[in-house]
Amino acid sequence: xxxxxxxxxxxxxxxxxxxxxxxxxxxxxxxxxxxxxxxxxxxxxxxxxxxxxxxxxxxxxxxxxxxxxxxxxxxxxxxxxxxxxxxxxxxxxxxxxxxxxxxxxxxxxxxxxxxxxxxxx
Amino acid sequence: xxxxxxxxxxxxxxxxxxxxxxxxxxxxxxxxxxxxxxxxxxxxxxxxxxxxxxxxxxxxxxxxxxxxxxxxxxxxxxxxxxxxxxxxxxxxxxxxxxxxxxxxxxxxxxxxxxxxxxxxxxxxxxxxxxxxxxxxxxxxxxxxxxxxxxxxxxxxxxxxxxxxxxxxxxxxxxxxxxxxxxxxxxxxxxxxxxxxxxxxxxxxxxxxxxxxxxxxxxxxxxxxxxxxxxxxxxxxxxxxxxxxxxxxxxxxxxxxxxxxxxxxxxxxxxxxxxxxxxxxxxxxxxxxxxxxxxxxxxxxxxxxxxxxxxxxxxxxxxxxxxxxxxxxxxxxxxxxxxxxxxxxxxxxxxxx
Numbered sequence: 001x002x003x004x005x006x007x008x009x010x011x012x013x014x015x016x017x018x019x020x021x022x023x024x025x026x027x028x029x030x031x032x033x034x035x036x037x038x039x040x041x042x043x044x045x046x047x048x049x050x051x052x053x054x055x056x057x058x059x060x061x062x063x064x065x066x067x068x069x070x071x072x073x074x075x076x077x078x079x080x081x082x083x084x085x086x087x088x089x090x091x092x093x094x095x096x097x098x099x100x101x102x103x104x105x106x107x108x109x110x111x112x113x114x115x116x117x118x119x120x121x
Numbered sequence: 122x123x124x125x126x127x128x129x130x131x132x133x134x135x136x137x138x139x140x141x142x143x144x145x146x147x148x149x150x151x152x153x154x155x156x157x158x159x160x161x162x163x164x165x166x167x168x169x170x171x172x173x174x175x176x177x178x179x180x181x182x183x184x185x186x187x188x189x190x191x192x193x194x195x196x197x198x199x200x201x202x203x204x205x206x207x208x209x210x211x212x213x214x215x216x217x218x219x220x221x222x223x224x225x226x227x228x229x230x231x232x233x234x235x236x237x238x239x240x241x242x243x244x245x246x247x248x249x250x251x252x253x254x255x256x257x258x259x260x261x262x263x264x265x266x267x268x269x270x271x272x273x274x275x276x277x278x279x280x281x282x283x284x285x286x287x288x289x290x291x292x293x294x295x296x297x298x299x300x301x302x303x304x305x306x307x308x309x310x311x312x313x314x315x316x317x318x319x320x321x322x323x324x325x326x327x328x329x330x331x332x333x334x335x336x337x338x339x340x341x342x343x344x345x346x347x348x349x350x351x352x353x354x355x356x357x358x359x360x361x362x363x364x365x366x367x368x369x370x371x372x373x374x375x376x377x378x379x380x381x382x383x384x385x386x387x388x389x390x391x392x393x394x395x396x397x398x399x400x401x402x403x404x405x406x407x408x409x410x411x412x413x414x415x416x417x418x419x420x421x422x423x424x425x426x427x428x429x430x431x432x433x434x435x436x437x438x439x440x441x442x443x444x445x446x447x448x449x450x451x452x453x454x455x456x457x458x459x460x461x462x463x464x465x466x467x468x469x470x471x472x473x
Contacts (some may be wrong), residue, residue: 076244
């Protein structure tokens with residue numbers, strides 16, 4: 001720890017500002033981003049049974065995933081305030097017909113579990 | 122005077138970093154299969170690799186020996202072409218589940234919209250894609266008729282994500298050398314923020330093709346181009362950390378040359394070998410995950426990486442810049458290791 005600190009001081013004094021941000025020759029840039037793990041399960045509000053094939057997506061973002069046989073989904077997305085997650089029934093009568101809904105995530109830490117109930121149309 | 126002082130401090134910084142040897146960056150050569158047959162491939166990758174892809178569980182067993190990863194520790198999936206693995210998202214999620222970051226180096230050939238989304242869902246945080254020129258020169262080097270259009274599409278997708286730390290890398294050779302400005306403009310127009318330029322290492326199948334290597338004048342022109350481009354903020358252009366470039370240090374990169382192979386960079390190669398960057402001569406392997414504890418090896422071995430005095434032979438023995446260069450990039454020590462394979466500094470000096 002102490003040696004690390006000394007190294008940083010010496011490094012800083014040599015005035016090469018980006019020296020702690022290195023990249024291997026054939027590697028990628030370092031990743032300083034923060035992610036939120038969004039997990040959950042989608043069920044029918046009436047029957048309580050899981051719903052398969054619901055499209056779960058992030059607003060203003062290309063990302064989406066479909067719920068599996070157990071109505072579950074799980075994905076990482078960029079951590080930000082007021083993240084809007086949309087739930088859409090896009091498979092017509094297959095797996096039932098449900099009203100779309102959304103939810104806004106505020107002040108989430110590293111992961112969140114969403115228990116979503118969707119109303120039948 | 123001021124410059125000498127900075128260099129002196131930087132040498133001390135390097136010594137301190139070497140003593141600490143914190144593992145920050147772990148390459149995983151998860152496959153050596155490849156869907157391209159590039160003229161410059163240093164690893165002679167092909168569609169039919171001699172090796173099976175490393176099973177995810179084997180890699181995870183080794184990764185789990187890193188009990189307390191450093192703050193910005195990340196796993197970099199490389200190949201071959203990582204996207205040929207059907208379980209690439211599973212691999213990423215398993216790494217992420219351990220609280221670690223992961224990234225990937227790709228030729229972009231299979232990087233379509235669906236793949237982009239599934240990789241982001243799996244927590245991909247950084248990405249590097251290769252673009253080796255405008256259409257004709259890129260397709261020539263990549264030995265593929267449609268590689269350029271596919272890579273172009275991949276770049277569009279990567280740029281569209283605010284989450285990804287993304288850059289484009291280009292291997293400069295005699296054919297794309299005249300296109301440097303056009304490539305830069307093309308990338309700016311696409312919204313790319315970072316571009317790294319490489320020369321090609323004379324190893325693997327590259328060695329058979331003299332068109333792949335810049336002459337001394339061209340190397341200087343490349344340095345001048347990078348230096349000039351760095352004065353504009355339109356795109357962050359830099360020379361890769363492949364070698365020491367004498368008077369161009371700090372002009373073509375943000376920091377002085379420091380080959381961190383085996384100091385902060387480790388690797389687990391396709392056959393389980395434990396080493397540093399994947400392009401380093403495989404004779405330098407320090408152990409094997411199938412018989413050794415990976416992190417014990419990291420902590421206790423790697424002597425040749427952390428004490429490079431042995432590179433003070435051949436042309437390096439007579440070089441006035443040895444203290445700052447220390448034998449150029451580690452991957453330039455191949456074969457009998459009696460001399461450095463490439464010396465950028467020498468090439469640049471010859472023209473002055």
